[in-house]
Amino acid sequence: xxxxxxxxxxxxxxxxxxxxxxxxxxxxxxxxxxxxxxxxxxxxxxxxxxxxxxxxxxxxxxxxxxxxxxxxxxxxxxxxxxxxxxxxxxxxxxxxxxxxxxxxxxxxxxxxxxxxxxxxxxxxxxxxxxxxxxxxxxxxxxxxxxxxxxxxxxxxxxxxxxxxxxxxxxxxxxxxxxxxxxxxxxxxxxxxxxxxxxxxxxxxxxxxxxxxxxxxxxxxxxxxxxxxxxxxxxxxxxxxxxxxxxx
Numbered sequence: 191x192x193x194x195x196x197x198x199x200x201x202x203x204x205x206x207x208x209x210x211x212x213x214x215x216x217x218x219x220x221x222x223x224x225x226x227x228x229x230x231x232x233x234x235x236x237x238x239x240x241x242x243x244x245x246x247x248x249x250x251x252x253x254x255x256x257x258x259x260x261x262x263x264x265x266x267x268x269x270x271x272x273x274x275x276x277x278x279x280x281x282x283x284x285x286x287x288x289x290x291x292x293x294x295x296x297x298x299x300x301x302x303x304x305x306x307x308x309x310x311x312x313x314x315x316x317x318x319x320x321x322x323x324x325x326x327x328x329x330x331x332x333x334x335x336x337x338x339x340x341x342x343x344x345x346x347x348x349x350x351x352x353x354x355x356x357x358x359x360x361x362x363x364x365x366x367x368x369x370x371x372x373x374x375x376x377x378x379x380x381x382x383x384x385x386x387x388x389x390x391x392x393x394x395x396x397x398x399x400x401x402x403x404x405x406x407x408x409x410x411x412x413x414x415x416x417x418x419x420x421x422x423x424x425x426x427x428x429x430x431x432x433x434x435x436x437x
Contacts, residue, residue: 209263229330231263277329323347381417
């Protein structure tokens with residue numbers, strides 16, 4: 191079952207649409223549920239909402255998945271390069287994008303300190319960090335990775351599909367130098383046809399994996415031969431990243 195409504199995104203003084211998935215029997219039961227917060231929420235459930243006409247098919251998947259979850263999909267800013275700005279934790283000077291003012295920390299602060307309490311109050315959730323996950327693809331995958339590293343006291347699981355690590359690898363390495371709770375679980379994936387410098391991206395993912403494991407946490411890498419950078423490829427991973435996070 192899907193619900194869609196706008197909420198106030200205080201750091202940017204604007205409204206932003208949430209795309210919420212609830213188990214189909216949510217309003218007939220008293221059960222509580224873990225929550226996954228996901229970026230680019232408009233691309234998750236319905237092809238009619240998706241930017242390029244193809245979603246992750248996540249609602250259909252979850253209707254038949256054997257663990258019941260609430261998904262909170264947060265729609266991105268569609269104006270110019272604002273998605274890039276709101277989904278990047280660092281200021282960038284990129285040869286492709288020019289100067290980018292990173293607002294990702296403000297976005298994540300809002301998610302953790304304002305959105306999560308609202309969701310926990312409105313819905314029957316398990317509010318504990320052990321039952322809280324974050325996920326996304328591309329820039330959303332970068333945000334999911336940064337989110338679980340910097341907000342590990344609130345988030346225990348992350349799915350980082352095709353994460354845009356190449357934009358800020360050195361600064362991510364610096365922020366990785368902190369403790370992770372051993373129950374942390376992180377999924378990272380990359381298709382071999384996504385970027386020109388595929389081997390460099392794979393090496394970065396492997397280095398981050400090694401660091402995560404050295405902290406006693408769990409990391410899973412999925413390198414997909416011939417995989418491309420689009421929603422159809424991310425849909426194929428629904429079961430795997432969910433299993434890594436929850437089983």
